[in-house]
Amino acid sequence: MSRSFAAGTTTKLALIVRGDLKMGKGKTAAQCAHAAVMCYQNAAQGSEAQNAILKRWCRMGQPKIVLRVDSYEQLNGLQLQAEQANLIAALVRDAGRTQLDAGTATVLGLGPANAIELDKLVAHLKLL
Amino acid sequence: MSRSFAAGTTTKLALIVRGDLKMGKGKTAAQCAHAAVMCYQNAAQGSEAQNAILKRWCRMGQPKIVLRVDSYEQLNGLQLQAEQANLIAALVRDAGRTQLDAGTATVLGLGPANAIELDKLVAHLKLL
Numbered sequence: 120m121s122r123s124f125a126a127g128t129t130t131k132l133a134l135i136v137r138g139d140l141k142m143g144k145g146k147t148a149a150q151c152a153h154a155a156v157m158c159y160q161n162a163a164q165g166s167e168a169q170n171a172i173l174k175r176w177c178r179m180g181q182p183k184i185v186l187r188v189d190s191y192e193q194l195n196g197l198q199l200q201a202e203q204a205n206l207i208a209a210l211v212r213d214a215g216r217t218q219l220d221a222g223t224a225t226v227l228g229l230g231p232a233n234a235i236e237l238d239k240l241v242a243h244l245k246l247l
Numbered sequence: 248m249s250r251s252f253a254a255g256t257t258t259k260l261a262l263i264v265r266g267d268l269k270m271g272k273g274k275t276a277a278q279c280a281h282a283a284v285m286c287y288q289n290a291a292q293g294s295e296a297q298n299a300i301l302k303r304w305c306r307m308g309q310p311k312i313v314l315r316v317d318s319y320e321q322l323n324g325l326q327l328q329a330e331q332a333n334l335i336a337a338l339v340r341d342a343g344r345t346q347l348d349a350g351t352a353t354v355l356g357l358g359p360a361n362a363i364e365l366d367k368l369v370a371h372l373k374l375l
Contacts (some may be wrong), residue, residue: 136273139323144272145264145313145375151276152262152283152311159284160305177288183280185273194355214308247273 129234130176132158135227136247137194138187141244142225146218147247150211151185154210157209162231166174169207186244192208200240206232257362259302259312260286263355264375265322266315270353272285274346275375278339279313282356290359297335304359314372322355328368334360 125137134151136142142150162173176182188194194210201208215221230237255297262279264270280368290301304310314320329336337356343349358365 125284134276136276146277147272147311148262148264148375149311152260152279152313153309155280156283156309159287181281181284183277185276185280187273192279227309228327247271247276 128175129178129181130172130180131234132230132232133230133237133241134178134183134185135194135197135229135241135244136185136187137189137225138247139191140219140223140225142218147226150213150226151223152227153211154209154226156188157162157211158207158228158230161207163207165207166204168245172231172233181231184241185247186241187247188244191224194224197229197240198227201227201229204236204240206230206236206240248347251254256357258306258307259310259362259365260299260358260360260366261369261374262311262313263292263322263325263357263369264313264315265317265318265319266355266375268351268353270345270346276356277352278341279356281339281352282337283311285339286335286356289335289337293335295337300359300361303365309359310312313375315327315375316372319352322352325357325368326355329355329357332364332368334364334368336357 162169211226213219213223339354341347341351
């Protein structure tokens with residue numbers, strides 16, 4: 120029996136933070152939480168394959184990893200690559216009420232996705 | 248016309264972090280993201296009233312606030328108070344793979360909830 124999404128496949132969610140914005144710990148946490156919820160919603164409302172990955176990710180305890188980039192260009196490049204690879208990509212833009220200008224892109228959520236597919240895009244990034 | 252949940256009611260989600268654990272920025276963000284997703288899931292699978300608050304919260308742009316306590320006892324006390332007030336309360340326990348012992352309570356998510364109800368429990372806490 121052949122399946123495109125094997126039973127033992129590991130899944131994860133990557134939260135990619137712009138380190139160049141120098142957000143504080145609370146601000147960073149809020150923006151990452153926002154990205155994670157957006158990714159969850161996108162997956163829940165997405166294709167059957169995305170639903171299946173979401174369920175697997177939840178059963179695995181929702182593994183997530185927080186990474187950093189150093190510019191908007193890097194974040195934007197990853198978003199485009201993810202979209203081309205048909206991965207869920209949710210970009211958080213700050214409402215601008217506190218530390219940042221309104222509309223500043225802060226965090227990109229990628230996944231939940233097959234960890235191998237995701238690593239093709241993010242394995243070179245450093246942990247935040 | 249009287250409604251228990253008025254049209255203009257503000258909603259929010261509080262993410263309450265144990266400051267005494269001295270988690271790094273990435274770790275804190277991952278734990279807060281976990282709490283936010285758990286709260287979202289609880290609300291989506293909860294009562295009609297909780298569904299209604301969740302929808303309102305999403306329409307409002309998912310406002311969230313990140314606060315701190317200085318001990319497990321404080322976190323646990325807030326969880327009990329929230330449960331007594333019939334608010335969604337989701338406690339994250341770390342899997343123990345990196346900085347903390349397995350099972351350590353790290354973050355408590357409260358809500359999404361009516362902001363006035365939530366503030367009765369958390370208005371005295373400091374921002375993280």
